[in-house]
Amino acid sequence: MSYLVLARKYRPQNFEEVVRQEHITRALANALTSDRLAHAILLAGPRGTGKTTIARILAKCVNCETGPTATPCNTCRSCREITGGHAADVFEIDGASNNRVENIRELRENANYMPAHSRFKIYIIDEVHMLSDSAFNALLKILEEPPAHVKFFFATTDPNKIPITILSRCQRHDCRRVDLTAIVQHLARLCENETVEITEDALTLIGREADGSIRDALSLLDLIITGATGKITAELVLDVLGGLDRQSLFDISQAVFDRDAGKIIDIIARLYDRGQNMIKLFAEVLTHFRNLLVVKMGGTSQALSDVSEYELNAIKAQVSDISQVYLHQILDVLFKEEIVIRQSSSPRLALEMAFVRIIQIRPALPIDTLIEKIDILQKNLAKNLPLAPPPAATQEAIKSPAPAPPAPAGPESRPAPAPKQPAPKQLTPKQLKPEQLKPAPEVPECPNQAPDPAAGPAPPPPRPENNAKKTEPLETSWKNIICRIAEENPALAACFSTSKMVKTGDGHVEIRFATNKFNVTYANRDGHQALIQKTCSLYFSDDIQVSLAGTAAASRNGLANKQKSKQLEAEALNHPLVADAMRIFNGKIVDIKILQEA
Ligand SMILES: [Zn+2]
Known part of the structure; x- marks a missing residue:
């Protein structure tokens, strides 16, 4: 028969x-x-x-x-x-x-x-x-x-x-692509009819390989049954498929996160020896990183139709301390390399090089961390280093034969020692700071400090006497306080450009913001709140209570929320500090992350 x-x-x-x-x-x-x-x-x-x-x-x-x-x-x-x-x-x-x-x-x-x-x-x-x-x-x-x-x-x-x-x-x-679960169930029924012993893992491997095609799944099962004696296991299926086990994919992603190029090349070599097609491996890697990103974004198992519950948990564990931005960066490189790998005469080499490139990615910092870093940078520059002249002046200096001060450069050259030739007398760091680092200064002008860039070093703003404080308008006090905050944290002071201080009770003031949610969020960070409180206490008295308004008013309906997020993103994009960051680091914006409001 x-x-x-x-x-x-x-x-x-x-x-x-x-x-x-x-x-x-x-x-x-x-x-x-x-x-x-x-x-x-x-x-x-x-x-x-x-x-x-x-x-x-x-x-x-x-x-x-x-x-x-x-x-x-x-x-x-x-x-x-x-x-x-x-x-x-x-x-x-x-x-x-x-x-x-x-x-x-x-x-x-x-x-x-x-x-x-x-x-x-x-x-x-x-x-x-x-x-x-x-x-x-x-x-x-x-x-x-x-x-x-x-x-x-x-x-x-x-x-x-x-x-x-x-x-x-x-x-x-x-006709729909048949999903993995349906294929596995169908195969399991058939195996039962045929009295073939097979493990669930083996069925899943066959189902995944079939990629939505029942006929392919059955042909594969046929092939495996023909070659098997006794129970069919996942190892046996892998041997027949010459293929890729899921663990290898997890090993690859882990090695990427650990920046272990040697390990990745070892895994690729092992799979290559097993007969794994490198272009197919690339497709699997791409899907795997896509799954990691989907899970990181809060995707459910529905979005990952070909992933078992066990794998879903493994993915969750693997991405728990990996940032979404970093996963985006990895996928970006993978997509860019796709055509190279597909068209390469040596896909294995191209794949290895793609991973080398991925390992060289430096995980992008969330924008808030970046702003913090720029704060520190600005402070250090203002305190220690005579600054280079503004870009226009630099260009003139380059044209002229006279020795020019070093031009502003990338982050590597930043910590370089101060130039040997003395900076022009009247250009002290403190006065250069606003024009140099803030093309559009947002810190309100201090009423007690006449802005005169040609004058000598600016005297510190005089601290008003206590009785003067009692009589001066709250608006003036707030401007003075902002000036003091600016000395310690210029970026934070910039956030108050559209704010005002309102007395809300005995010994209690509230800072109200006009519209800028980004500023509200930024001012609300722990360290910043403490600085605001400290400066106010020093200015008024120790028992003054300061609160920031507009923070608890988290929007209650979804649509408004979305619009606000969009607005917030636009504001973040237009924030002078972001412009500074992009200029100083010669960078571009990869992602905007909206922090949960406190
Ligand atoms: Zn009939």
Whole structure:
């Protein structure tokens, strides 16, 4: 007795047995029972998802002696002939090899004759998109006015290649990719019928390899059963597939996070020796990092259809202390390298180099950390280093033969010692600071400090006497306080450019912001709150209570929230410090992270 491959042995013989295409089988069954089946039906979808199978079942449905019915009997002559593939009135045509106009002309002539003994003459054209233009034109003729005894069932993996004139005359049904769980369940049932012992891991590996195609899954299972003695395990499947186990992917991502290039190259070498296709490995790595990002963004297992619960937990553990921005950066490089790897004559080498590049990525800092760093930088520059002249002056200096002070450069040259030639007398650091580091200074001018860049070093703002404080308007006090804050933290002071201080009770003042949420959030950070409180206490008295308004008013509805986030992002982008950061580090904005408000 000849061996019948699983895919043929277990080919569905009625709509119920079709895996995961209920949306199509239900619609077709309804059309059959209400006698509204179209004369041309197009089944589109990935390979191995059941298009031809559905077409054959449909042929049985319309030609069954008990029909037309949604549940063919599978015992009558017509049903048996269709199952056996030798029905006189059902023509299965491969569009790829019969794609010429002559083939379709022949079909048209043949279609004019009445069926031999069935209700309908049925033409099942597989891969119909392969027909030539003239063949499509010939087909169009008969689709426009089909004889009443003819039905066309088309199957295609690429419906976009079918002319619109043909598409518009067909009723189109799209087959879904079969998900991993459905494939695994289907395989498990088959193995039980065949009394094949197989582990769940092995089934999952086969299912994943099949990539949504039931037929591929069955062919693989066939291959593995043939080569196996005893229980089928994941190791055995890997041996047959020559493939990639999921653990290797996790090892690769971990090595990326650990910046261990040697380990990655070892893993690639091991997989290469096992016969793993490097382009396929790249695709798997890309999907794996995509999954890591999706989980990091809070995605559920629904967004990761091919990931088991166990793997989901492993992913969660792996990304717990990896930033989303860093994952974005990795994926960016992977996408950029994709074309190189695909087109390379040595994909293994290209893949290794891609990982070397990924390992060289420096994880981007969140913008708040960056701002903090710039704060420190600004302070240090202001305190210790005579500053280089502003860019315009630098250019002039470069043109002139006179020795020029060093131009502002990248972060590497920042800690360089002060230039040897003395800085121009009148340009002291403190006065240069506003023009140099803040193209658009936001710190309000201190009322007690006449801004005169040509004068000598500015005297520290005079501290008002206590009785003066009692009489001066709160507005003036607030300006003075901002000036003092600016001495310690210029960026924080910049946040108060649109704020005002309001007395809200005995010994209690509140700082209110106009609109800028970014500023509110920034001022609310722990260290900053403490500095504000400390400066106010020094200015007024120790028992003054300072609060920041507008912070607890977190928006309550989702839409408003979104708009605010957008506004916040725009404000962050336009913040002078961000501009400074981009200029100083010659950087670009990769991501904007909105911090949870306190
Ligand atoms: Zn029948």
